[in-house]
Structure formats: structure tokens, C-alpha cells
Amino acid sequence: MAVFKTRVASDSLCARAGVPASQERISVALATMVERHDQRERADRWIDMGAADSRPASRRRDRALPHLARRAAAGVSLAAAVFGLLVSCGGATNGATTHTSAAGIHLDLREIASYVIPTDHYPTNAVFGESTRSMLLWRLNDNRLYMRDSDTLRVLDVSDTASIIGAARGDVSGSVEFVDGDSRTIAVLELDRTIRTLATLPRTATTFTYAVKADGVWFLAGRDIGGYVSVFRVDRGGLARIYSLAASQRSEAPVYLRPARGGILMARAVDPYDVYHISDAGVVIRQLVPAPPAGVGDWLALPALQVDGAYLQVLADRQSDRRELILWDSTGKAMNRRRIDAPIGFLDADPATRQVIASRDGVGGREIVVYHYNWVEAATSSKEELP
Amino acid sequence: MMKVIFRVPVWAIGGLLILAAGTAAQDPPGPCYHCQYSQNCTYLLCNPVSPSGGTSSCNGGCYTECEPRGGSCQTDNLPEVTPDGSSVPAPALLAAMQRRGWHAAVVADYEVEFSGHAAAQVRRRCDRRVVLRLYDKAKVASVRESTRHIVL
Numbered sequence: 221m222a223v224f225k226t227r228v229a230s231d232s233l234c235a236r237a238g239v240p241a242s243q244e245r246i247s248v249a250l251a252t253m254v255e256r257h258d259q260r261e262r263a264d265r266w267i268d269m270g271a272a273d274s275r276p277a278s279r280r281r282d283r284a285l286p287h288l289a290r291r292a293a294a295g296v297s298l299a300a301a302v303f304g305l306l307v308s309c310g311g312a313t314n315g316a317t318t319h320t321s322a323a324g325i326h327l328d329l330r331e332i333a334s335y336v337i338p339t340d341h342y343p344t345n346a347v348f349g350e351s352t353r354s355m356l357l358w359r360l361n362d363n364r365l366y367m368r369d370s371d372t373l374r375v376l377d378v379s380d381t382a383s384i385i386g387a388a389r390g391d392v393s394g395s396v397e398f399v400d401g402d403s404r405t406i407a408v409l410e411l412d413r414t415i416r417t418l419a420t421l422p423r424t425a426t427t428f429t430y431a432v433k434a435d436g437v438w439f440l441a442g443r444d445i446g447g448y449v450s451v452f453r454v455d456r457g458g459l460a461r462i463y464s465l466a467a468s469q470r471s472e473a474p475v476y477l478r479p480a481r482g483g484i485l486m487a488r489a490v491d492p493y494d495v496y497h498i499s500d501a502g503v504v505i506r507q508l509v510p511a512p513p514a515g516v517g518d519w520l521a522l523p524a525l526q527v528d529g530a531y532l533q534v535l536a537d538r539q540s541d542r543r544e545l546i547l548w549d550s551t552g553k554a555m556n557r558r559r560i561d562a563p564i565g566f567l568d569a570d571p572a573t574r575q576v577i578a579s580r581d582g583v584g585g586r587e588i589v590v591y592h593y594n595w596v597e598a599a600t601s602s603k604e605e606l607p
Numbered sequence: 608m609m610k611v612i613f614r615v616p617v618w619a620i621g622g623l624l625i626l627a628a629g630t631a632a633q634d635p636p637g638p639c640y641h642c643q644y645s646q647n648c649t650y651l652l653c654n655p656v657s658p659s660g661g662t663s664s665c666n667g668g669c670y671t672e673c674e675p676r677g678g679s680c681q682t683d684n685l686p687e688v689t690p691d692g693s694s695v696p697a698p699a700l701l702a703a704m705q706r707r708g709w710h711a712a713v714v715a716d717y718e719v720e721f722s723g724h725a726a727a728q729v730r731r732r733c734d735r736r737v738v739l740r741l742y743d744k745a746k747v748a749s750v751r752e753s754t755r756h757i758v759l
Contacts, residue, residue, distance in 0.1 A: 326759060327757075327759040328756075328757075328759075329757040331755040532759075545757070547759050557759075558757075558758075558759050560754065560757070561752040580754060589754070591757070596758070
């Protein structure tokens with residue numbers, strides 16, 4: 221945690237294109253990817269709004285710090301955070317460990333890297349990998365996983381018939397866990413590329429459509445024949461239904477899951493685009509319902525993320541590049557809302573590295589973009605009129 | 608000692624020079640090349656522009672510009688267009704350029720996608736704005752709001 225830091229980094233603009241080399245069954249370098257912006261010049265004041273990190277300890281950078289040094293650093297950081305928030309927010313804080321409502325506070329996202337993905341292999345989901353420069357990607361209901369390390373994208377075909385509905389880093393370094401919605405199994409792809417079944421889900425009338433691993437536990441979204449949507453937690457003893465949408469909310473529309481503090485986020489793709497922060501025991505911690513976008517549009521909600529304690533949602537107009545970015549604070553109060561004219565959606569956030577993965581249709585093709593985020597006092601963009 | 612003198616007619620030398628010049632001018636477009644390790648690639652684009660905007664398969668060659676890593680950026684004396692995203696939508700940016708007959712402008716906060724058999728150039732200035740330079744028959748398929756920096 222840090223308050224009012226000034227950061228200066230070198231700026232470079234690099235464009236290198238890669239050509240897919242070849243495709244083999246497992247672990248073949250598919251393509252080098254374009255990294256357009258290694259680093260961007262940054263010199264901005266920023267405020268740390270997220271102290272409590274619910275991610276596993278393995279994802280934290282400060283893991284190697286000696287205990288005493290960590291405690292001392294935490295004390296200094298806490299004092300600095302309180303001071304910074306008092307100065308910047310006029311004392312409008314409810315505590316330094318949670319992202320709370322603060323007028324004039326903005327989420328500042330700066331692109332630090334973008335990778336053009338071959339159009340034939342376009343993943344729709346991504347999570348950060350073990351290192352800061354690796355990520356795991358997959359396309360919903362596809363049979364391939366993609367592992368991005370440094371400058372290459374590897375394709376991991378897990379099975380000809382698999383229909384992947386969720387993937388995550390495995391417990392063992394280098395391994396990947398995934399949920400096959402077709403065979404209703406949770407499996408792990410080991411380092412030696414062997415696949416081992418971890419759990420077989422019971423045969424029920426529920427069709428599992430989405431899966432996410434949060435704090436080491438798998439959660440599944442499923443739909444009954446009648447369109448009733450439920451969320452399940454995978455326990456050692458089997459499958460526990462922890463939450464069900466009301467009968468009036470049954471729908472065939474997609475439901476997204478993402479990790480969140482103490483549980484998961486479930487977001488519905490269609491009107492009313494509501495987001496549920498559900499604890500691992502099935503208690504609804506927060507329900508967010510965005511105001512409908514103004515103007516004409518055919519809107520669809522994209523997956524919602526928790527960024528530190530705040531909530532980030534994107535509504536997409538299916539008939540244009542318009543995207544409505546909505547930010548709530550940790551109490552569920554709407555903070556900021558902005559419409560942009562660019563096709564973008566957010567996939568994963570890592571508070572330890574303050575990075576967000578996004579998917580974007582860019583000028584050079586479809587891209588996976590990594591942003592570094594900060595909480596800033598006010599918008600820094602300037603606007604001028606046409607001459 | 609016997610001297611051997613080759614006499615070459617003047618017209619032959621001239622012909623060789625013309626042939627050499629012609630050969631150099633007609634070099635077929637090569638594949639896109641990337642800048643050396645010590646350089647930054649400031650500009651890489653197919654000519655003609657590929658449908659995807661990518662450079663992995665440039666049929667007619669490509670434009671590439673490199674600069675020393677960490678080195679020069681360029682400042683152009685060009686008209687500046689900094690549209691207000693809320694009041695001037697992206698197409699209006701193009702319309703404004705065309706009305707003014709501009710073939711180049713400094714564009715901030717927008718990304719421009721080219722289409723057709725266009726030759727265009729994009730360069731980053733010292734102030735990190737983008738110089739958009741359109742040549743003959745250049746067409747712009749779309750202009751999108753830049754998402755390199757988002758403040759929400």
C-alpha cells in the first residue's frame with residue numbers, strides 16, 4: 221500500500237507482428253504476439269484504495285518479506301493511507317482496509333501491454349498466471365486452453381470432446397485445472413501434459429455453463445431444464461447448491477462468474493444486468509443493479525469484476541462499439557459511470573500486482589490488454605474543442 | 608612489360624548505370640521486417656493495408672520505421688485535432704479533417720483503422736500524441752476512442 225507515489229517509467233512504442241508457426245496437439249508455440257507498449261510514461265499521484273487482499277498468498281508480491289519488516293511496512297502504509305485519504309477525500313472514508321465511497325475518486329487504468337491474438341484462436345476468458353507476465357486463457361465451450369508466457373502463446377488441447385467452462389491455475393506450479401461441462405469433470409493438466417480427473421460431478425438435470433475457482437474452491441453456475449439458474453460449490457463431499465435465482469429470473473441468457481472477496485460475483489448478461497456478490501456459503505453480500513443506459517441500444521452485460529473492494533461492470537451495445545463502464549464502491553453505491561466508444565471488456569483483476577486483463581478489438585486485431593490500475597483523485601484527461 | 612588496356616565505350620557505361628538504377632528502383636517489396644534490438648519500431652503497416660490491419664501477411668510489402676531505442680521522437684508542425692469525445696463523435700473527426708482538406712493531423716485519444724488500398728502513416732510525437740498522415744486515396748474505416756488510458 222502506498223499513498224501519493226510518483227512513478228516515472230520509460231516510454232516505448234514497439235510493434236512486432238508474429239505468425240502462427242504450427243499447431244500440434246499439446247504445448248506447441250502457436251504464435252508470437254505483438255507487444256505494443258512495454259511501458260508507458262507515468263507520472264501521476266495515486267491513492268491506494270485496496271488494502272485487504274483476499275487472493276491466495278501465493279499471488280502476493282510481499283510474500284517473501286520478513287515478518288517484522290512486513291508489519292513495519294504495514295504500519296507505515298496504514299498511517300500513510302489514512303493521511304492520504306484524509307487529504308484527498310476530505311476525510312470521507314470508512315476505513316483504510318476497504319474500498320469505500322469517496323467522492324471524486326476514480327479508477328485510473330493505464331495500458332502496459334497488449335497482445336494480438338490469432339483470430340482463429342480467440343479466447344474469451346483469461347486469468348492471471350503465476351508470474352506477472354503469464355496468463356491462462358480459454359474460450360468458453362472450446363476444448364483448448366491457452367497459456368501465455370513471455371512472448372509466446374501455447375495451445376493446450378485437452379481433449380477432442382471437452383467443453384471447457386472454466387479454468388484456473390492448479391495447486392502445483394505449472395499445472396492447470398479446468399472444468400469440462402460436457403463430461404462433467406474437474407481435471408488437472410499436469411506439467412507432463414497428462415490429464416488427471418479430480419472430481420466427477422453428479423449426473424443431474426442441471427447443465428453447467430460457467431465455472432470459476434475462487435480461493436481454491438470451484439464454483440459452478442448451472443441451469444435447470446426450466447431455465448432456473450443456480451450456483452453450486454464443489455466440496456469434497458460433492459456438489460452443494462448454495463444460491464438460486466428467483467423463479468421470475470429464469471432465463472436462457474448467459475451468467476458469468478468471477479472470483480470475489482469471500483466468494484464469487486455472479487452477473488447476468490441481460491436486463492436488468494444485475495450483479496450478485498455471493499459468499500462461499502451462499503449469502504448475498506451485495507446486489508448491484510445498474511441504471512439502464514440512456515439512449516437507444518441493444519445492450520448486453522459483460523462479466524463483472526471486483527477491483528480491490530469496488531465493482532466494475534461493462535455494458536456493451538451489440539450494435540456498435542459503445543461500452544458503458546460502471547463502477548460501484550464496496551458498499552454497492554454507484555461511484556462513476558462513463559461511456560466510451562471502443563469495444564472492450566474486462567476479464568480478471570489482480571490486486572497484488574494492480575493489474576487488470578481486458579479483451580479489446582483493437583486497430584491491429586483482437587487483443588488481450590493488460591492495464592495497471594490506480595485510484596486517483598480526479599480525471600486527468602483534458603478535453604479541447606476542434607479548431 | 609605489356610600493358611593490356613580494355614576500352615569500354617561510354618554508351619556502355621551509361622547503359623550499365625541506367626540498368627543498375629532501374630534494378631534498384633524495381634526491387635520487389637520484401638516481407639515486413641522488424642526493427643533491430645537496439646531500435647524502437649515507431650511505425651509498421653502493410654501497403655496495401657491488410658484487412659485485419661495486421662502485418663503478418665503483407666502482400667505488397669510494408670512500411671517500417673525504426674528509431675534508436677530510448678531515442679528520438681519527432682515533433683511535427685501539423686494542425687491539431689483533439690476532439691471532445693462527448694460532443695464530437697469519431698466520424699466527425701474525419702469529416703472535420705476532410706472539410707479542411709487535411710491529409711495529416713495530430714490526433715489524440717483516438718485510434719484510427721485504415722482500409723482499402725491506402726497508404727498511411729502513423730507516428731508518435733514527443734508529446735505522445737499520434738500523427739495521422741493520409742496519402743493519396745487513403746481511407747479510414749473507423750476511428751475509435753483510445754482505450755490506452757481509461758479514467759472511470
